[in-house]
Amino acid sequence: MTALRPLVQVLRQVCGTVPGALGFAIVLVVLGAAIFAPWVATHDPDRLDIMNRFAAPSAAHWLGTDHLGRDLYSRLVHGASIAMAVALSAIAAALTAGTLLGILAAWMPPRGEAAVLILFDVISSFPSLVLALAIVAVFGPSTFMVVVIAGITLTPHFGRVARAQVLTLRSAPFLEAERILGAGLPRIVFRHILPNIMGPLIVLASMDIPVVITIEAGLSFLGLGVRPPLASWGVLIQDGYQYLSDSWVPVVVSSAALAVATLGFTLFGEALRDAVDPRIRQER
Amino acid sequence: MRAETARYLASRLVTSALIVLGAMLLLFALSALVPGDPAVTLLGPQATPEFARQFIREMGLDRPLHERLWLFLTNVLTGNLGTDVLSGRPVAGMVLSVMPYTFVLTFGAIGLAVLLGVPLGVFAATHRGSLADNVLAFISVAFIAVPSFVVAILLLLVFSIWLNWLPVLGAGNADDLWDQARRLILPMAALAIGWVGFIARLVRSSMLEVMAEPHIRTMRAYGIPERLVTYKYALKNACIPTIALLGMGVGRLLGGAVLVEIVFARPGLGRLIFDALSVRNFPVVQGAVLVVVVLFVVVNLLVDLSYSAIDPRMRRGGAAK
Numbered sequence: 001m002t003a004l005r006p007l008v009q010v011l012r013q014v015c016g017t018v019p020g021a022l023g024f025a026i027v028l029v030v031l032g033a034a035i036f037a038p039w040v041a042t043h044d045p046d047r048l049d050i051m052n053r054f055a056a057p058s059a060a061h062w063l064g065t066d067h068l069g070r071d072l073y074s075r076l077v078h079g080a081s082i083a084m085a086v087a088l089s090a091i092a093a094a095l096t097a098g099t100l101l102g103i104l105a106a107w108m109p110p111r112g113e114a115a116v117l118i119l120f121d122v123i124s125s126f127p128s129l130v131l132a133l134a135i136v137a138v139f140g141p142s143t144f145m146v147v148v149i150a151g152i153t154l155t156p157h158f159g160r161v162a163r164a165q166v167l168t169l170r171s172a173p174f175l176e177a178e179r180i181l182g183a184g185l186p187r188i189v190f191r192h193i194l195p196n197i198m199g200p201l202i203v204l205a206s207m208d209i210p211v212v213i214t215i216e217a218g219l220s221f222l223g224l225g226v227r228p229p230l231a232s233w234g235v236l237i238q239d240g241y242q243y244l245s246d247s248w249v250p251v252v253v254s255s256a257a258l259a260v261a262t263l264g265f266t267l268f269g270e271a272l273r274d275a276v277d278p279r280i281r282q283e284r
Numbered sequence: 285m286r287a288e289t290a291r292y293l294a295s296r297l298v299t300s301a302l303i304v305l306g307a308m309l310l311l312f313a314l315s316a317l318v319p320g321d322p323a324v325t326l327l328g329p330q331a332t333p334e335f336a337r338q339f340i341r342e343m344g345l346d347r348p349l350h351e352r353l354w355l356f357l358t359n360v361l362t363g364n365l366g367t368d369v370l371s372g373r374p375v376a377g378m379v380l381s382v383m384p385y386t387f388v389l390t391f392g393a394i395g396l397a398v399l400l401g402v403p404l405g406v407f408a409a410t411h412r413g414s415l416a417d418n419v420l421a422f423i424s425v426a427f428i429a430v431p432s433f434v435v436a437i438l439l440l441l442v443f444s445i446w447l448n449w450l451p452v453l454g455a456g457n458a459d460d461l462w463d464q465a466r467r468l469i470l471p472m473a474a475l476a477i478g479w480v481g482f483i484a485r486l487v488r489s490s491m492l493e494v495m496a497e498p499h500i501r502t503m504r505a506y507g508i509p510e511r512l513v514t515y516k517y518a519l520k521n522a523c524i525p526t527i528a529l530l531g532m533g534v535g536r537l538l539g540g541a542v543l544v545e546i547v548f549a550r551p552g553l554g555r556l557i558f559d560a561l562s563v564r565n566f567p568v569v570q571g572a573v574l575v576v577v578v579l580f581v582v583v584n585l586l587v588d589l590s591y592s593a594i595d596p597r598m599r600r601g602g603a604a605k
Contacts, residue, residue: 019422122303129539130557130576137561137569138314214431218543221433222558241437241547248441255437259430266429 013275020271026264033077034084043071045078045231054247066236066250067243075231076257082232083261086143087212090150091205097151098158099201103189105159106166116163120156128153129218136224146225150212161204165197203276207269210262217258233258296588300581307577311570312356316349365571368560375571378556383575386552389545390537392472394530397479402519402526404480405487409522410514412492420484427481433543436474440547443470453549471548475540479533486529490522524594531587534580 014020033040042062049069057064063072105116132149139145169175169192178188213233219225220234221241228235233254240251347355359366365375408420443449450466494500495518503513542554549555553572560568 019425118299118302121299122306127534127536127538127576127580129542130554130573133542133557133561134311134314134569134573137564137566138317210429218431218433222543222546224561237434237437244441244445248445251437251441255434259434262431263426263429266425270425 010272010275014268014271017271017274019267020275023264023267023269023271026260027268030080030261030264031084033080035081037077037081041071041074041077043074045070045074046229047071054243054249056249063253064247064249066239067246072236072250072253075236076233076254078231079233079236079254079257080261082143082226082230083213083216086146086150086216086226087209090147090212090215091154091208093147093151094154094208095158095201095205098155098160099162099194099197101155102159102162102164103166103193105163106170107185113163116159120159123152124156128215132215132219133224136219141219141224141227143226143230146216146219149219150215153215154208154211157204157208158201161200162197165200166193169193169196199276203269203273206265206272209269210265213258213262213265233261293589296585300585303581304578307574308357308360311574312353315566315570316352360574365574366567368565368568375568378568379553379572379575382551382553382556385550386538386541386545386554388468389471389475389550389552390534390541392468393475393479393537393541396472396476397483398526398530400476401480401483402487402523404484405522406491406514406519408484408488409491409495417488420488424481424484427477428485430478431543432474432478432540433547435477436471436544436547439470439474467548467550471544471550474547475537475544478540479530479537482529482533483526486526487519487522490525491518494518494521524591527587527591527594531584531591534583534587538576538580 011024015024047070049065052061052065052069053067055061055065055069061071061073063076066072066075101116101120105113108116128149131153132145135149136145175188175192178192183191216225216232217234217237220232221238222234223238226232226235228239236254237251237258240249240254244251363376365379367373368375368378404420404424408417411417450470453467491514495514500513500518503517504510538553541552542558544550545552545554546558553576557569557572557576560566560572
């Protein structure tokens, strides 16, 4: 249990402010819905019931039904799974690639370092949605492409922070001692550097979750990300938007779900940052 | 001092050129990477074999890769962005004709965001710790967190469909300025809202930082009215990070503009790319994306330069970030 104590402490601090507590609650709800989707949902999210199109919210359909009579609540719950799966894989990819590049950059001769930094600048200064359009134009839309696009977009965030952290660590006396004792680069990196720079990177990861959710929903809304009939929130909003003249319920409900989720993760991420290290500032 | 400025200028120019070159290479690589038969992918399965062959020859797709790359680069440098597969019109002309719509939308949104965000930020900073400050902080996060296309849809639903106050779709009649302005309001608001949050927060925190500095304390000690201290001296310094934020934000704004243009069925760069995409008209996508990138780089460069002109401290520090 001792290993968990710092975690509990941080969470207590996060929940100590109203926005932090609210964010944490929303995060728990979304995560719960995402993990336990098959049990939380009341209906099969893909089951059609044409006779029951645009049904108003009722005991049978808590949030009503969409243009094909599918249960909106169950689709939203499954949308949480998709959003979380995409967000976590994209962030895992960006975290890995960014950290490696960042550590490499800190260790490289100045010219190599400059090249990596310019690469980061290029990626983060690209209008990522526009870049996404170009990539999708070639490879076609798919959930995998969403992960790739979001992963590439976020890599510089992690890379810059990792590099900055390594630079401050590199001349630390304990690392110098390790080097004198003959430790090789892998040992130094995996044993000492990574554990020491993980904290800020994890905070950054939590702050990037809403960013990925937004990218996924935006691309899926355009029909360029997760493909229907998969119940991504972006797909649900697109469906609702198309049938706005029939019923406003689906579009409002699915937009609200997306908005609440991104807000919750943002609040949580910022509270986590303030709790762990108020000095880290997200680069945008 | 002058040598430093020149060096800074040069390094920014080189980086900008590298970004544009990188974008060109990437776009070329993407077009070369098109999986399968390029003619089928670009033209769709309905194209007849003769047309496909003719298309391949016209697009130079049968030539070796390095020749195609050279052709692409020299074409772009002379302002030739290729030809639309469907209509045969030059892409550059198509891009130019829709660019004003995107310009008005994005710069209108920036203007609106500054107009609302700066006063909110100043208010929050001068009422630090009050209930209003906390509420504003929450509203700012909410504005930042909610995706702009969601805001766009909800605005459309409330103001156009339920209240019927504003017309919804399109950019309006070309001769009717009033009509155009009315149709611009909602898309502009949808795009601006996140930036209101960003700017309010940034102005608040940099105001607080500046207000704690000795020169402000000295002014107060000299009895300069608080209003003058706040608005004339503190705000001026606090605005510098805001300008940098806007420079970095142009890319996101352009991305957001794509979605907003589509929700409101407005013509513009985003709409052009999206429509070309749905019919796999790759030359148009390629050309328009390149223009967006160049636009973006130029705006960023201008912002960085004005930044170092406004704040001489930046010139010594190298990259303005």
